[in-house]
Amino acid sequence: MNKGKFIVFDGIDGSGKTTQFEILKKKLVSEGFKVEIADFPQYGTKSAGLVENYLNGNYGEANDVGPYRASIFYACDRYDASFKIKKWISEGKIIISNRYVTANMAHQGGKISNDIEREKYFEWLDNLEYKLFQIPRPDINIILHLDAIIAQKLVDKKGHRDYIGGSKRDIHESDLEHLKNAEKIYLKIASSFPNFKLIRCTENNNIMTKEKIARMIWENLQSMLNTKNS
Numbered sequence: 001m002n003k004g005k006f007i008v009f010d011g012i013d014g015s016g017k018t019t020q021f022e023i024l025k026k027k028l029v030s031e032g033f034k035v036e037i038a039d040f041p042q043y044g045t046k047s048a049g050l051v052e053n054y055l056n057g058n059y060g061e062a063n064d065v066g067p068y069r070a071s072i073f074y075a076c077d078r079y080d081a082s083f084k085i086k087k088w089i090s091e092g093k094i095i096i097s098n099r100y101v102t103a104n105m106a107h108q109g110g111k112i113s114n115d116i117e118r119e120k121y122f123e124w125l126d127n128l129e130y131k132l133f134q135i136p137r138p139d140i141n142i143i144l145h146l147d148a149i150i151a152q153k154l155v156d157k158k159g160h161r162d163y164i165g166g167s168k169r170d171i172h173e174s175d176l177e178h179l180k181n182a183e184k185i186y187l188k189i190a191s192s193f194p195n196f197k198l199i200r201c202t203e204n205n206n207i208m209t210k211e212k213i214a215r216m217i218w219e220n221l222q223s224m225l226n227t228k229n230s
Contacts, residue, residue, distance in 0.1 A: 004089040005224060006136055010102040011144035012182050016201060016213065020144065021098045023214045024221075028094050031227060036088045038081055038097040040074070047080035062178055067108035067121055074104050075129050082135040089136060094225070101129050102141050102196075105189050110181030118185075139224060142217060143190045146201045147183070 007024070009017045021037070028035045041048040050073040059065050078100065088095050104125055112118040129135055190198035197220045201213050221227075 002092045004091060004093040004095060005140075006085065006089060006095045006097070006138045007221065008097045008100040008102060008138040008141045009144065010099055010106070010141060011146065011186060012106070012179050015144040015146040016210065017098055017144055019210050020142075020214060020217060021096060023210065024217060025096055027214070027218060028096075028225075031225075033225070034091075034093045036084075036093050036095050038085060038095060038100075040081070040097065040099040040103070041077050042081060045077075045080070047077040051077055062107075062175060063111055067111045068124070071104045071108045071125055071128065075101075075125075075133060078129065078135050079133040082133065085136055097138070100138060100141070101125065101135075102143065102186075102189065104129075106182040106185040107178070109189075110178065110185045139195065140221070141190075141193075141196045142220065143186050143196060143198050144201055144213070145183070145186065145190075145198055146207070150202070150207065 009021050009024075011017055021039075025035055025037060041051040043052060053059060054062075054065060054070055054073055062070070085095055085097075105122060108125075109118050109121055112121055130137055187198070190196045199213060199216050199220070201208055
């Protein structure tokens, strides 16, 4: 049995991750792949409890909590899910994840203005997630890029979300400066780390159609999946 593939979607809130996540899932199934999905944080589960409290502002604003403490909240949730992900990979399935370690890198790394200190944080995070918790590394991280101002407006079009009591924005989404900082870091890590692909979702200051973005994503996956143009 061939080893499965692990695909991650990431990008700032409102960048269209969930839409593209669903489109890719349908495409892979139509191509005959066995597909499993992961979605982080795992809202409504015990492992995501600290994340929900954090995003609700129970511990203060995002910067009050700081990058290291907040990262541990999210890492514990991924550790909880890592066992099923490893099983699916061993079964030769394609796993698509909506957010992963890359989200910590951007949202928490964006809190650190000093480049050297941020690099130290990235190293610490890599050790925490992949070495201490031994979660699986993705085969590819797809970063969807959208200007933070546009993305924040799109967040307000989302429906009811239980984890923040039905509010439109959590503490990340309500802080435009936080989103701008995360956007910058997503661009940095997409160009600095292996197995990262940046998908720019705007053209001439307009958001591309979801179909065009999906085609760009599929083009970046075909060689890894050994599929023909379709």
